[in-house]
Amino acid sequence: MANSLSLNDFNAGLMQFLQASPTPFHATRNLANRLLAAGFIPLYEGDSWQLEVGKRYLVTRNDSSIIAFVYGKSPLVDKGIRMLGAHTDSPCLKVKPRAELNRRGYFQLGVEVYGGALLAPWYDRDLSMAGRVSYRNQEGEVASVLLDFSRAVAIIPSLAIHLDREANSGRSINAQKDIVPLVLQLAAEDLPLPDFRSLLHAELQQQFPDLAVEQVLDYEISFYDTQGPTFVGLEQDFIASARLDNLLSCFIGLESILQAGDEVSSLLICTDHEEVGSASCCGAKGPMLQQFLERLLPEVDTRVRVIERSMMISADNAHGIHPNFMDKHDENHGPLLNRGPVIKVNANQRYATTSETSALFRLFCEKAGVPVQAFVARTDMGCGSTIGPVVASEVGVKTIDVGCPTFAMHSIRELAGTKDGWWLYQAGVEFYNYAKAPIALVTLPG
Known part of the structure; x- marks a missing residue:
């Protein structure tokens, strides 16, 4: 199928998606809305399913994870399923259940750090919730x-350097007391604290006047940076934004599956909670994908045969070689921004890439005219992980870990190249429309 998105159109859509998706819930809703507009049929896990060949479906779980499925005309047992996976969550600061604090008449909200966040960049940012x-x-x-809230409602002010002369050489950050957002100054120090649930109730009434909210019972609220995504550089070579890890990959998967033909079956899964281990009902370590495949293919023997003929691309950002910290990379494996997607390899299975899946991905890139790079961490340093090893071990599908090279991963504001996402999208389109059967390599004896 022809690739319909130009580089400029791809990046414009990416920026809109990033801006509109401050949380995994919003990201999943935006993914679902795009799929619904493209004719995908919503499924509900509590209903009985009767899936039909030639149709397109979507299903969500916990409002924060989603599966999109194109039921191709070719028998599943012959050609398998082309799968692409990413995650909807990003490191952030989450409001605690009893968050209200009064410190010398300053109303603050206690937060819990979600995931492996870089904390220093959260200072002096205009924050919303x-x-x-x-x-x-x-x-x-x-x-x-x-x-x-869609507006700046909080800030975490830095401590002035006059009060900490060692700030530029060794300041540490205590996650309990040093990053508490400031949201309001009380008229007097001894006034009763505002109730956060009441504040949420008032905001709901303002934004949704027709919504019959009797009482706010609970919430999952995060802070986020109000500064929107933007192009950076004299030649606009880079995109700076929050949540590039990993909404960039979610957007790539979305646009790729929208270009999937009806010959072979294709699947996109974007799950929550990757940044904290994926162990939840809607995480990659949970049963969402496995249960979908069981409902699609109830008979065990057939399902195993289909999985053997299938492949998963686990898409998650890669560490680009930082020009100020080049010694943090293996000298032969330092991916550059705007030089193509990255194949991620780890001998200790932190990534699920094998020589076979790597060879197949290189084939897709070659067919799409996309450059490709490789990443291996320094042998004396650890590396992150992805949903790739989780899906490979839980489902048994052959998997590759790939991603776009980025800087400042897990910062409140990350940096990516303007070309790499578009290139990975092109490779994704090629992958979803790869009609040869099965996705497997013949291993010769000897």
């Missing part, structure tokens, strides 16, 4: 709604 709010309606039922 977004997430999911669960409430009781006027009928006594529990319902949920996505909320985004």
